[in-house]
Amino acid sequence: MTQIKRQQTVEEIQFAFKVTPVCGLIGPRQCGKTTTAKEIANQYPGIVHHFDLEDERDQNKMREPLLVLENLEGLIIIDEIHHAPDLFKSLRVLVDQKKNRKFLVLGSASQELLKQTSESLAGRITFVEMTPFHLKEINSAEQLHTRGGFPLSYLAESDDISVAWRKGYIKTFLERDIPSLGFQLSPQNLRRFWTMLAHYHGQIFNASEIGTSLGINYKTSQHYLDILESTFMVRRLTPWIANIKKRQVKAPKMYFTDSGLLHSLLGINNHDDLLGHPKLGASWEGFAMEQIIRTTKADKESCFYWSTQSGDELDLIILENGKMNGFEFKYSSKPSLTKSLHFALEDLMPASMTIIVPGDEEYLIHEKVRVCGLTKFCLG
Template identity: 50%
Template sequence: MIRRDKHLNQIVLGLQQFPVVALLGPRQVGKTTLARQLAAQWVGPTHLFDLEDPDDQARLSDPSFVLRPLTGLVVLDEIQIKPSLFPLLRVLADRADAPARFLVLGSAAPELLRNTSESLAGRVMFHELDGLSLDELAPNQMDQRWLRGGFPRAFLADNLAASRAWRESFIRTYLERDLPQLGINLPALTLRRFWTMLGHYHAQTWNGSELARALGVSDKTVSRYLDILEGTFMTWRLRPWHTNQGKREVKAPKVYLSDTGLLHSLLGIAEYHDLLAHPKCGASWEGFALREIIRQTGAGRDEVYFWGLHSGAELDLMTTHNGHRLGFEVKLTRSPKVTPSMRSAQDALALEHLYVVCHAEGVDKPWPLAEGISALPLQAFGSLADGLRAD
């Protein structure tokens, strides 16, 4: 089992500050395992309820009667199945003596639950659990993580065939069971087709009209499909940065599939050599690297952007975290070079520094390319991220 102590420590800190912590992330990403690790080290009584378990559902048929007298740590797994619990949690969280702390686990983002739950504003800390990060793995496991994705069972499978089988099963279960449980009743084949098409648009700017024409549906319908995938952590959007310099800047967001393993399964990529030969190889590496940079720096959604001009100049990622304005350009190469596009981004965005994130095995530190521009192997990013978080 891979320990995920950074996440565990953040949850503990959250429970010290808030009566409710919501641990959110896709199914099978390790939320329940993390909750059990927390319960094992919790000082005091612990109570775990799995809302998919018929026995626990029966126990919570009168939730107020069951939950009010509990003290210590109360874990409610798969909270999206019973959103009617949110009004009660608000009442229990407001008790003056705070006899219990609540850890709720969910596979749907707050936006997806908003219409069916009471607000816990001011009472809850949200923490997102993503797939396995490179700082949780050995340096020589980077390419395995890229190919298989970050879901623990896909990554830790005995062999690549078992990993592919797990990912395919996950996709079917997500479409045929998980979404209907959230009250989202869409034809599984239609949504899978959209998801696959989105894989071919991975790392490109969003063009809903083009996708709508290909699917034979309206722009509004494909936007709803995208919202569903994003609300259940299957995709993410990167917003554009506007410099207000009068230039023709790109104003549509970029869209990425969250997990490269699922991306590769949807695109029919089986082996590592298939990935390297695939037209979406560079885009897959870009999404993998950007996700890693964002999570290791701790930058929030309102602190990360891409920048691009219709004339062609662009920057894959800019972060504005902890007072630093940094640029990141991702290249699937061992020996990156400075380009005119990088120079344009450096000047237009007034970057403190620009890093060209590359694939350089065996290299554990950045090296200079030009003034204000350095090459940085992705596997060596952790040391830079630690310094940024300390600042």
């Protein structure tokens, strides 16, 4: 199978080590963190030590981390660190010894989920978030949209193999990964919630409505969403509240971060299935949104959507250097300037407004609005 180097992530890690002695590489399981760590190790000029906390032998060693690590120098890689959150306390002691060493720790939980245990490393750790493949790293937007960006799904020899891999991933995530992160809940209930969520992709998240459908309460529904967000499975997009007289929607929107997993839960197995599915537009919106966010390197605190009670809306707002950039996503070759976009221009006064469509064309549709193909935007 072809191996695709994640050069952007490699460079982010190398820069992180210039800032702090510890780099936390976080992202969903099987997105390529271990492979990228090996690339960092190959380029490192000194000694490299590697520990995998899914290996029982390394788990046993880390019961006394100070004894094992304090005499080591060079690059120390610790994979699946979320299996031993108490290790962060020991890392602070080791870092403060000021010896010639760097720590690269890999985990499948978000910075927020690791926050309590990583607070002891404040000022000593830089987090780098790794995602599945994006358009800058591969050569087929259609395949990336259909199969998603997990390497073993995208690079599979056939659609059938890709589908089988994603089904296995979902099963393992629910039955093994969630318990390993300390969540005690029914895999069947979380699967039902996750599947229900697929039908809400791109819509306002209503915890009470989904909870009622599944026979669970509001708090449980909210808790399940928090779990999926903290394990990088979904993106919660918060609303932008403008200083205008119109009543605005204040609840978050929810998107799957990987289109391949969304398609698996919707029963979409190939591109032809996708083209005939009623969720095609919503699928494209979420897929294109993720590519734009990754291309612009926007953090989640800078990303919003805008919507009013009367139906005016804008799919994505990214704040950058004090400026507001607006994006609308249309699976169309001839998008029009809708009344909703006119209101967005008037009410929000963004610095730029872009309608993202499939392909690589680019042209103005209005003096303040351009149409741009997703490939064109991401690859230039």
